[in-house]
Amino acid sequence: MADINTALAPAETPARSASEEIRDGVPLVDLVELLFFAYRDFVGDPDEILAPIGFGRAHHRVIHFVNRHPGMRVTDLLEILQITKQSLGRVLRELVDEGFVESRAGAADRRQRLLYPTPKAEALARDFVGIQSRRIARALDACGPGSEETVRRFLLAMIDPEDRAAVERLIQRADRARRARHG
Amino acid sequence: MADINTALAPAETPARSASEEIRDGVPLVDLVELLFFAYRDFVGDPDEILAPIGFGRAHHRVIHFVNRHPGMRVTDLLEILQITKQSLGRVLRELVDEGFVESRAGAADRRQRLLYPTPKAEALARDFVGIQSRRIARALDACGPGSEETVRRFLLAMIDPEDRAAVERLIQRADRARRARHG
DNA sequence: GTGTTTATGTCAGCCATATTGACTTTTTCA
């Protein structure tokens, strides 16, 4: 198992793998671990809301994306979550059965099932985004002014390049729709 | 289900929940989704390395932390991963059986089992950190100078306040040990 | 129009990772 890091190291620098790289005083391996801990607590937030109603994190993800991007096709959701339709199937059926998600045939293409949140799901999704946004707002407060844009660019650039444009379009479309509703 | 966001809104601002908050032009909900996509791809990186050897993400996490913090107690690992000892048990047994982790009794307290990586695990861990560090380095390149420290502070502040000091100590101790080894 | 492709859904079986609860062994320590 050859170490491709050392193999790629430029000749003029000392043999030092990317795992030992330090940038501006910050070892990158520290950021690897901090991202692990940050995400661990970030996804733990919705658990308090989910536990009483008997839903899990899979339900949280579906409710979030269906609420934020109403009218999304099943295929779109599969691509976002990167799971199989069989995996999504069970979760989605429960959400439809219990009145959190509505599935309507597409107007233009009636094969499609477009997914919409019910008022129950909208309330739940607001709570999810609320608790996670407050965590993010607190963290940005600790970073000084202008950090919002730095963090946004960092997270976007962390996404696989081939998916990045699609994610940007998805988010921009959702923001535009929200502005149209609320000003 | 009362919306505690609006309940907490200061009187002088319009009634706008945290889920609609915009800071410096960046809607916080965008950061919620970007963090989801960023982490999705970030944890996908090690899969390429794991698949051929029949290990999963649970094995990755254990190998990473045992390698980065050698001599860690089982209890420490349980607290970091926030799983039960029964869950860890199976994964750890596999890693010990296949010669990736060594478990030695503590010198001072012989009840403790201190965990050490074998050379095999060290090589694997270097590859894990390498591939994830390269993703982070690429992302930092997209953020301009000084973003390293902003991102570090952001991620640290995302961690639950009661765990933050422990995480900082853990990372600082590992960095000191690494400097002692490599200069 | 007929045939292929697409979007969706479903059945069946399986795997990885997590859980709770009960219990044991070894060792430390008051």
Added chain:
DNA sequence: TGAAAAAGTCAATATGGCTGACATAAACAC
């Protein structure tokens, strides 16, 4: 000497994934 701590184990269960096979309805291509 007895309680408490660190670790390990057995059993049963839940969740959230997976592959493979197959079905249906609608769109589309020729």
